[in-house]
Amino acid sequence: MADTGVAAAPAAVRRDRWRPYRAVIGSRVRSQRAYRASFRMDLFSTGVIGLVELAEVLVLYRTVDALGGLDLHQILLVFGLADFAFSLASVVVGHVDELPKFIRSGTLDVFFLRPQPVLLQVVTSELSLRRLSRAVVGLAAFCVGLVTADVPATPRTAVLLSLALVSATAISAAQYVTAGGLQFFLVNGHEMTNAFVYGGRYAATQPAAVWSAPVRAVFGYVFPMAFCGYLPVLAVLGMPGPPGLPAWLAWCTPVAALWAWCAAMLCWRWGTRSYQGAGG
Amino acid sequence: MTGTQSSTDGLRQSGPAIRTEGLTRRFTRREGLRRVTLTAVDDLTVTVERGESVGYIGANGAGKSTTIKMLVGILVPTSGTATTLGRAPLRERVALVRQVGVVFGQRSQLWWDLPVAESFRILAAVHELSADDERSRTAELREQLELGPFWTTPVRQLSLGQRMRAEVAAALLHRPRLVILDEPTIGLDVVSKQRLREFLVAERTEHGTTLLLTTHDMGDVQRLCPRVLVVDHGRLAYDGSLDGLSRLVGAQRVLVVDLDEPAGDLVGVPHTNHLGSEAGGLRQRLAVDSDATTVAAVLAAVTDRVAVRDLAVEEPDIEDVVRRLYSAQRDG
Numbered sequence: 001m002a003d004t005g006v007a008a009a010p011a012a013v014r015r016d017r018w019r020p021y022r023a024v025i026g027s028r029v030r031s032q033r034a035y036r037a038s039f040r041m042d043l044f045s046t047g048v049i050g051l052v053e054l055a056e057v058l059v060l061y062r063t064v065d066a067l068g069g070l071d072l073h074q075i076l077l078v079f080g081l082a083d084f085a086f087s088l089a090s091v092v093v094g095h096v097d098e099l100p101k102f103i104r105s106g107t108l109d110v111f112f113l114r115p116q117p118v119l120l121q122v123v124t125s126e127l128s129l130r131r132l133s134r135a136v137v138g139l140a141a142f143c144v145g146l147v148t149a150d151v152p153a154t155p156r157t158a159v160l161l162s163l164a165l166v167s168a169t170a171i172s173a174a175q176y177v178t179a180g181g182l183q184f185f186l187v188n189g190h191e192m193t194n195a196f197v198y199g200g201r202y203a204a205t206q207p208a209a210v211w212s213a214p215v216r217a218v219f220g221y222v223f224p225m226a227f228c229g230y231l232p233v234l235a236v237l238g239m240p241g242p243p244g245l246p247a248w249l250a251w252c253t254p255v256a257a258l259w260a261w262c263a264a265m266l267c268w269r270w271g272t273r274s275y276q277g278a279g280g
Numbered sequence: 281m282t283g284t285q286s287s288t289d290g291l292r293q294s295g296p297a298i299r300t301e302g303l304t305r306r307f308t309r310r311e312g313l314r315r316v317t318l319t320a321v322d323d324l325t326v327t328v329e330r331g332e333s334v335g336y337i338g339a340n341g342a343g344k345s346t347t348i349k350m351l352v353g354i355l356v357p358t359s360g361t362a363t364t365l366g367r368a369p370l371r372e373r374v375a376l377v378r379q380v381g382v383v384f385g386q387r388s389q390l391w392w393d394l395p396v397a398e399s400f401r402i403l404a405a406v407h408e409l410s411a412d413d414e415r416s417r418t419a420e421l422r423e424q425l426e427l428g429p430f431w432t433t434p435v436r437q438l439s440l441g442q443r444m445r446a447e448v449a450a451a452l453l454h455r456p457r458l459v460i461l462d463e464p465t466i467g468l469d470v471v472s473k474q475r476l477r478e479f480l481v482a483e484r485t486e487h488g489t490t491l492l493l494t495t496h497d498m499g500d501v502q503r504l505c506p507r508v509l510v511v512d513h514g515r516l517a518y519d520g521s522l523d524g525l526s527r528l529v530g531a532q533r534v535l536v537v538d539l540d541e542p543a544g545d546l547v548g549v550p551h552t553n554h555l556g557s558e559a560g561g562l563r564q565r566l567a568v569d570s571d572a573t574t575v576a577a578v579l580a581a582v583t584d585r586v587a588v589r590d591l592a593v594e595e596p597d598i599e600d601v602v603r604r605l606y607s608a609q610r611d612g
Contacts, residue, residue, distance in 0.1 A: 016408075023405030031393050106387030112354045113382050113389070114406050115374045276356045276370070277305070 020116055021124040028127045039130060047133030050087070054079065054141055057205070068207025068242070073149035074233060075207065080142025081161070082204035082229030085168030087135035089176065095126040097179035097193055099271075108275070119268055122180070149237070157236050160250055164232030167253035168204070171228055174260035175200050181267030184275045196223060204228035209242040220245050224256035295366045297458050297490040298328040298351060302360035305346050305514075320346040322514035323360065330457070333484060333491040335505035335522070339602060343514035344494045345384075348460055351492075352380055365458055378407065381456035383447045383464055392436045396427060396446050399435060400453060407454035421449040424479050441472035448476060452483065458490045459483075465497050477503045498598040512606050523570070526596050529604035532567040534594040535578055539564070540587040549581045 032039050057079055061072040070078065102108040102122060111121040151157055179193035186192060204225040208216055219225040226245055234241050235250030249256075303324040308317050321343040328334050338344055349355040350362050353369035353376060362369055367376045383389075390399040404414035422428055425445045430438055438446065448464060461480075465473045481504065483489055493505060501508060501522050508525055510518035518525055526532070534555065537546075542561040547554045551573035555565040568578050575593055582588060 019408060020402075020406040023402045027391060027394055027398060027402055031391075034393075106384070109349070109354055109384060110387050110389045112373065113352060113377050113380070113384070115378045115408075116406070117374075273356075276354065277307075277358070 020114075021120065024121075024124050025127050028125070029129065032127075032129050042130035043133045046130050047137060050083070050134035050137030053083070053205075054137055068209030069239065070207045070209075070233075071149075073145055074237060075145075076141045077145030077149050077151070077236075078207065078229040078233045079205040080138050080140070080145050080229075081164060081232065082138075082168060082201070082225075084135055084138030084142050085165055085228055086172040086201045086204065087131055087138050088169045089172035091128050091131045091135065093123050093173045093176045094128050094131060096122055096176045097183065097190070097197055099180045099183040100190060103184075103275075118272060119177070151236055152238075160232050160236050164228070164250065164253050167257040168228035168232075170257035171224055171253075171260045172201065172204075174257070174264040175223065177264035178260075178267045181264065181269070181271035184271030200225045204230075206230070208245055211242075213244065216242065216244055224260055227253045227256040295330075295363075296327045297330045297332065297365060298326070298492065299363045300324050300326050300347075300351075300360065303347070303350060303357050303362050304359045305343075305350060305355060306358045319514050321350070321357075321511075324511070324514070324516055325360075326509060326516060326519065328490065328492065330490050331484075331488045332507060333505050334493070335501040335508045336492055336494045336511070337496075337501065337508060337598060337602060338511035338517075339599070339606075342511045344511060345462065346514075347511070348382070348384070348462060348492075348494070351460070352377065352382060378454065379457045380460065381451035381454065381458070382460045382462075383444075383451045384460075384462050388435070388443070388447060389450050390435045390443075390446060393434060395432045395434055396438070397431050399446075399450065403450055403453050409454060417453055417455065421452060424482065425449045426475065440467045441469060444468060445472070445476060448479070452489075455487065456489065458492070460492045462494045463496065464493065465495065465500055473497070473499065480504055496598055498595050498601075501598065502595070510602055510605055512602075512609070517605055517609055525601060525605065527571065529601055529608055532596065533570055533575065535566045535568055535575055535582075536592045536594060537564055537566070537579075537582055537586075537588050538562060538590040540589050543586045546582060546585065549578060549585075552578055 057075060058072075060067065061075065065071060067075065096119075099108075099122070102111075102125075107125070108118070108122075111118045111125075114121060145151075175197050179197045182193050183189050200219065200223050203211075203215075203219040203223075208220060208226040208230045211219065216226070227249070231241065231245065231247060231250040232253060234247040239247060241247040241249070303321055304319070305321040306317050306319050308315055310316070324343075324347065336344055336347070346355060350357050351364045351369060353373035356370055364376055365379050369376055389403070390396070391402065394402075400418055401414075404418070409417065422431060425448065427442075427446060427449060430442050430446075433442075435443065435446065444464060444467075448461065451461075452459060459480075465476060468476065477500065480491065484491055491504065493500060495501060506521060508518065508520065508522050509516060510525065518528070532553075535552070539562055542559070543564075544561060545554050545557055546552075546564050546566060549566060551569040553567040553569075555567050557564045566578065566582070568575055579588070579591065
C-alpha cells in the first residue's frame with residue numbers, strides 16, 4: 001500500500017509535468033479573486049504608478065522637441081514597448097526579488113521539500129495580476145506611438161516588434177531573477193537590487209543615445225536594457241544607433257535575452273548554493 | 281539497463297533510512313571585524329534502520345534542525361556525509377523528497393489564505409498523485425486525523441491544534457517512507473496530542489513508515505520512540521532507549537501523594553527515595569526506582585501507612601534528563 005503513491009508518481013510525470021505549477025497558480029488567481037476590494041485598490045494604485053511614469057516622459061517633452069534623436073511619438077514607442085514588457089514580466093516573476101520574505105517566513109525551506117526545481121516554485125508561487133493595470137498603460141503608450149510615429153506597416157516591422165516584445169519580457173524577467181539570486185547574499189539588499197531592477201526598467205524606456213559611453217556599455221550589454229525598446233524602435237524606424245550600439249543589433253534581441261537569462265541562472269545558482277552553504 | 285535500475289532501487293529499499301558519517305556543519309558569521317565559527321553539528325555518525333521510530337532530542341540550539349536540513353538537502357554538510365533512503369540529499373533532492381514528509385517547526389506547507397481542502401488538492405498535484413490515490417489518501421487522512429470539521433476552513437482561521445493536524449496530514453499525503461516531525465505536539469492540548477500520537481502509531485504499524493521526531497515532550501518519546509538520540513552542542517551524547525537514558529542519568533518517576541491528614545515524612549518505603557514534604561506533611565513526594573518496583577506497589581505500601589486522598593505520577597522531565605546527561609558527560 002505504501003508503494004502505490006511512489007510508484008504512481010513517475011507515470012504521472014510523463015502525463016503532465018506542469019500539473020503542480022498549474023495547481024498553485026490557479027489557487028493564486030482564485031485567492032486574488034476572493035479579495036476583490038483589496039485587489040481593485042492594488043490594481044488602481046499600480047495603474048497610477050504607471051501613469052506617473054508616463055507623465056514624466058510627457059512633461060520632459062514639453063520642454064524639448066527631441067531627445068537622443070527621438071521625438072515624442074517615437075519615445076512613446078520606446079516607452080510603451082519596454083514598459084509593457086517589463087510589466088508583463090513583473091506580473092509573472094515580479095515577486096522573485098522579494099526573496100528575503102520567502103527566506104524569513106520559511107517558505108523557501110518548504111520549497112526545498114517539494115519535488116520541483118526551487119526557482120520554478122518561487123516563480124509560480126504568486127501571480128501579481130494587480131500589476132496588469134500598469135501593463136495596460138505601457139500597451140496604450142505603445143499603441144499611440146505605433147499609430148503616430150510613422151512606423152512602416154511592413155512584415156519586417158511586425159517581426160522586429162514581436163521579437164522585441166518577447167525578448168524584452170524575457171530580459172525584464174531575467175533582471176528579477178538576477179535580483180532574487182543576489183538577495184541570497186544581501187538579506188537586506190532589496191534596496192540595492194531594486195536600484196538595478198527598476199533602474200534598468202527606467203533605462204529601458206530612455207533613448208540610449210543620451211547616455212554616456214560607460215552607461216551605454218552597462219545598459220547596452222551587461223544588463224541589456226537597450227534591447228528592450230530603444231534598439232528595436234531604431235531598427236523599425238530605420239534610424240542609426242549611437243556609437244557602440246548600432247541599430248542592426250535589434251535583430252539580436254533574443255541573444256540579449258539568452259545572455260540575460262544565463263547571467264540570471266548563474267546568480268540564482270550561486271545564491272542557492274550559498275543559502276545551502278555549499279560555497280559560492 | 282532495467283536490471284541495473286531495479287537492482288539500484290532494490291539496494292535503496294533495503295539500506296538504512298538514514299545514515300550519517302562524521303556529519304559536520306559549521307556556520308561562520310561576522311561579529312564586528314571578527315569571524316566567529318559556530319559548530320552546529322559535530323562529527324555525527326548514526327544509522328536509523330527502515331521502520332524505526334527515533335526521538336531526536338536536545339536543548340534548543342543543540343543542532344537538531346541543522347541535522348534535519350542536511351538530511352533533506354536544504355543544507356550542505358561542511359564535512360562528512362548524509363545518506364537518506366539510500367540517496368544523496370543534495371544531488372538527488374527531487375527524487376528524495378518524493379519519499380520524505382517533513383513538518384518543520386513553524387514553517388507551514390499549507391496556503392494560509394486557502395481552505396484546508398484546497399491546500400490538499402494542490403499538494404496532491406505537487407506530489408503528482410493520481411486522482412484515485414489522491415481521493416483515497418485524502419479520505420484516509422481526513423478521517424484518521426479528524427480534519428472533517430475544519431476541512432473547508434481557511435488555514436489562517438485554524439487553531440494551533442487543528443493546524444498541526446493538518447500539517448502532519450499534508451506531510452503524509454504522498455505516503456512518504458520517512459517522516460520527519462519537528463516538535464509536532466508543541467502547544468497542543470492533551471486530547472490533540474493523544475490523537476496525533478495514536479495516529480502516528482497506527483500509520484507506522486500500517487505502512488512501516490520510518491519516523492524521526494524532535495520534541496521536548498517526554499510523552500511523545502515514551503509513546504512513539506523506542507530509540508532516543510540525544511545531541512549536545514552538535515555531538516551525539518546518547519543513543520539508546522529512553523529507559524536506559526533515564527537510568528543512566530538517575531532520572532526517576534515521582535509519586536506525589538496528597539494525604540487526608542498531615543503525617544511524618546514517608547521514609548523507608550521500599551525502593552523509593554523521599555524527596556520532600558509540603559503543607560506540613562499533607563503532600564509528599566517519593567522518587568520511584570522503576571527497575572525494582574512499580575508505582576502500584578509503592579502506592580500500596582504508602583496506603584498501608586497513611587490514608588491517601590489524591591495522587592499524581594510525574595514523569596522525568598525531558599529537559600531535566602538531557603540537562604543531567606550533559607552535566608554528567610562534562611563532569612566525566
